[in-house]
Amino acid sequence: METFYLLIVIFLFLLAVFDLVVGVSNDAVNFLNSALGAKAAPFRIIMIVAGIGILMGASMSNGMMDIARHGIYQPQYFYFSEIMCILLAVMLTDVVLLDVFNSLGMPTSTTVSMVFELLGGTFALSLIKIMADNSYGLGDLINTDKALSVILAIFVSVAIAFFFGSVVQYLSRILFTFNYKKKSKYFAGIFCGLACTAILYFLMVSGLKGSSFMTPENKAWLDNNTSGLVVGSLIGFTLLMQVLYWLKINVYKVVVLLGTFALAFAFAGNDLVNFIGVPLAGFSSYTDIISQPGANPDSYLMSSLSGSAHTPWYFLIISGIIMVVALFTSKKAQSVVKTSLDLSRQEEGEEAFGTSPVARVIVRVSSNFSSWLTGIIPERTKRWINARFNQNEAILAEGASFDLIRASVNLVLGGFLIAMGTSLKLPLSTTYVAFMVAMGTSLADRAWGRESAVYRITGVLSVIGGWFITAGAAFFICFFVALIIYYGGTPAIILLISLAIFLLIRSQLRFNKKQNKEKGNPTIVKLMSTHDTNEALTLLRKHTRDELSEILNTAAETFDHTVSAFLSESYRGLRKTMNHIDDEKVHLKQVKRIGTLGVTHLDNNTAIEKGLYYYQGNDFISEIIYSIGRICEPCLEHTDNNFNPLHDEQKAEFSHIASEVTQLLISSRELIENNQYDEKFIELIQKANIIINNLSQLKRAELKRIQSQQGSLKVSMVYLTMIQETQNVVAYTSNLLKVSRKFQEEKN
Incomplete structure (x- = not known):
């Protein structure tokens, strides 16, 4: 029996490798979208910057592993065999579900998928325990607060990110116009200084505070001196950026690359739990039970998982290396990034989505509202605003989807909102924030013209709909997989593993066929x-x-x-x-x-x-x-x-x-x-x-x-x-x- 569970733990780690690959493929859009869309640097340089950010973020992360240990289920009420059933069901579901979204080129949240998979698997085993023993209640076995906070975060992050993305980009464009180089001599220093300060604040809140090397004393010092660091950074970065501008260095590219590093760093640090948290929980459970000779897997309660996780450093390093390799080699990552860029590009072109009745209604209502609003604005004001949004003056690199101003806003605002959510203990999804900020900035930049708006809105609605499907699919699939494993035993595990391998291989073959068909773009x-x-x-x-x-x-x-x-x-x-x-x-x-x-x-x-x-x-x-x-x-x-x-x-x-x-x-x-x-x-x-x-x-x-x-x-x-x-x-x-x-x- 001990050998059997050891094999399960080994398989959990093998699935973790696949999960790291498919997870990075999907979440790459969070930090690559802006730099690639604006052509801020050669492709190789952008990937190297993102790769360094991922490796450093993973190496310094504590991984927030506690969510996989006791964030959803109450481990003190579950036996070892039940915990292993839940964890195996979660990993089997997660790796296939994320791969499906990658193949479709649709960005989704790895956090939401993991939380709802844990919730679905735990719910299945909880029902079994309640039917066997009426003294248990769902509130005793499931931590519903975490699931509810994630659901709330979906609505909050989507609305807030889109709204602020639109407003901030509109003001930035009014300030700089599309010919931003003309205005740079007045505003480049302060704009880029603010941007770098916001990125630094994001790194401190979402990156460094959660790092494994941060002691309680360091965290306390950081909390007490945050205001001084922000003010000092604003002054220092403003002066530095102004000097760099005078030296003919494109400071906007510096901001975009720094923002790319920061988001990649935070992604690896905060989202690593989504990929290796479950296998590590299984490994911790296994080491606990084998330390108790003669312990019965069907009656040994996993109270040890109630404590905080202590992740060995070599797991973090290996995970970071796997993510970097996946980032450089995954074609599906480029497909997911392409979806976001297609929906936010400034120029018209081939639309990846069709139209939908909801999108047509939204466009019609928005057009009528715009006509009404235009009618009450003085003619002189309209001419001035239209002059600020003269797209014929747009400065775009060859093949770029948008300019460096919008790329900077995407990264800075996305990072700032994530940092604010982290400081308020609100579990904002980095995917939701990054994507919706990009959509808001593209709307403010008038990239959604009358000829393309219905396609873009359909695309955005499709992606958002996919996020909700992620939650539902993760819950119900994991629910049934957990039941099958519990009642089917070893034959069911072998069958489900074979099915997962088959689905992954078929998905890759179909994706390759689709990629070959899309050549020529x-x-x-x-x-x-x-x-x-x-x-x-x-x-x-x-x-x-x-x-x-x-x-x-x-x-x-x-x-x-x-x-x-x-x-x-x-x-x-x-x-x-x-x-x-x-x-x-x-x-x-x-x-x-x-x-x-x-x-x-x-x-x-x-x-x-x-x-x-x-x-x-x-x-x-x-x-x-x-x-x-x-x-x-x-x-x-x-x-x-x-x-x-x-x-x-x-x-x-x-x-x-x-x-x-x-x-x-x-x-x-x-x-x-x-x-x-x-x-x-x-x-x-x-x-x-x-x-x-x-x-x-x-x-x-x-x-x-x-x-x-x-x-x-x-x-x-x-x-x-x-x-x-x-x-x-x-x-x-x-x-x-x-x-x-x-x-x-x-x-x-």
């Missing part, structure tokens, strides 16, 4: 940020070639699958193909929107000359997909109703011509992708005309069958639809080739 980023019309035309042509070739490839696959599935009467195959077509229709809307934004970057003459061909090409490629959809839909309905299949003669004649259509689509894709409109272009146009004529002959032959009353009328109707829509596919492909050549030509 750098072209869109450059297109949306360039102000050179010649470069814009070159990028738009490349973007168009990439998109058209990808959609034609999808068209060839879906057309072939539709015909094959219908001829073999595969309902499942047709249903799957119809879903792919629906997804492609959504993608087409996105492609059209990006292309339209790209055309706006061209000069008037080029836009008029080439824009017509571009829009015609979009229409033709859309009609190809919609025509295939109009083939698949009646075939799906026909198969679903179990109507008679096509007879052998129809199958034979259509199969032959369908393979020619598929080959035409593939050849067209290759031509557009390679951008070589030579003699093969003429061959494809001629081939398309031949296929159209052959389809017309099939149509006439089928009409003769109907006249002679041969076969089923329902079969004839669906067959004629297939022929007609296939003709449309071929005709639109031919037209697409013609306008694509016109659009790609350097000269007409």
Whole structure:
């Protein structure tokens, strides 16, 4: 039995390694978002600064490990075997749940997930204990105050961070304008001095006070001298930043990098418990019971967990190293950061989210309120405010999502709010604060224009909704996992471990597939940020070639699958193909929107000359997909109703011509992708005309069958639809080739 529990403890630590990786992947957005979004330094430098912050924060952390020891459950009422059941359920749930959010590119709170997993597992075991012994009550077994404080923190941190992010950024932009370099000679010193002082205060409150090397005497000295340190730092940093500005050093980059270090330091120090707190609690429980020879795991109460944790330094160092390695190597971390940057970037571009009814209502109400407010503001005041928000003067590094002023506000305000929450004993989530401050500053910066607001709001609501889903999913999944482990014993543990490994592997494979599909996005980023019309035309042509070739490839696959599935009467195959077509229709809307934004970057003459061909090409490629959809839909309905299949003669004649259509689509894709409109272009146009004529002959032959009353009328109707829509596919492909050549030509 002792060996069995030792294996469980070892497995808890193995899960902790995975948890550290997926946890850092998700929480990286907290401290990387601003520096990467503003391009404050080369990518490697930003990562090194964040890595040093993580390593130092983890090494000096006491980890707040007590929350995993007695923050949710009352350990003096639980037996060793019950505690191990809860802890194993928590780790199995946590590593899979966080990985799901990482794969979706959605930032969530590791603190909330751990607390609610502990609450769910404890609730399950508490119900079992209460049913076995009525003398227990839920209040005796569960520390509900901690769970309630976390729920309250969700609402508080979301609202406060968004509100103050909007207000502070609005005032900062009024002060500096988008051309902040003009105003820097007056305000750079005091602004950056305030920022560095706030960051230092954040480090003292959220970082140093919780560090393992801080003695009670040091903490008392820090508490008594905080005011003096803040005032002295403000004076010192203001003078230092002003001198650095005079020396032609970009002091805003200094602030952003310092803020990145501070948030990474605090993240590693305060959130380390979310990743290794549970395994350490299991390790402490195991060492306690083996120190008592003959102790029974099913009757030995874990009162030892009621005391404070003393985390060995080597656990902290190893954890810090794992987090740094994960930060540098995780592609999912970059995906989570991308979600935040997409929702807060200054320039318009490809939107990661669609629209929703709630977002449309919010935009409509906000627009009406804005119109009313604008109407009562004096005209002179409006002109002055609009001049301060002239985005044409924005100073953005190449590929940056926003400028250094907004990046500084994001980091300084986020750190300050977290520090205030810590000093007030309010368990604010660093993820919630960092994300909502970024959203508030982007709103104040007018990054959410009428063309993008509904997409951005939908994205923000999706992320916020995911936070609440995290709490609910963590509670209920861990609840059932704990029950399965308790009643299922060793076989259940082996089964759940195997399931967790399978889910992690499948998640990684799907994420890799998704990443491969999203390649090519750098072209869109450059297109949306360039102000050179010649470069814009070159990028738009490349973007168009990439998109058209990808959609034609999808068209060839879906057309072939539709015909094959219908001829073999595969309902499942047709249903799957119809879903792919629906997804492609959504993608087409996105492609059209990006292309339209790209055309706006061209000069008037080029836009008029080439824009017509571009829009015609979009229409033709859309009609190809919609025509295939109009083939698949009646075939799906026909198969679903179990109507008679096509007879052998129809199958034979259509199969032959369908393979020619598929080959035409593939050849067209290759031509557009390679951008070589030579003699093969003429061959494809001629081939398309031949296929159209052959389809017309099939149509006439089928009409003769109907006249002679041969076969089923329902079969004839669906067959004629297939022929007609296939003709449309071929005709639109031919037209697409013609306008694509016109659009790609350097000269007409």
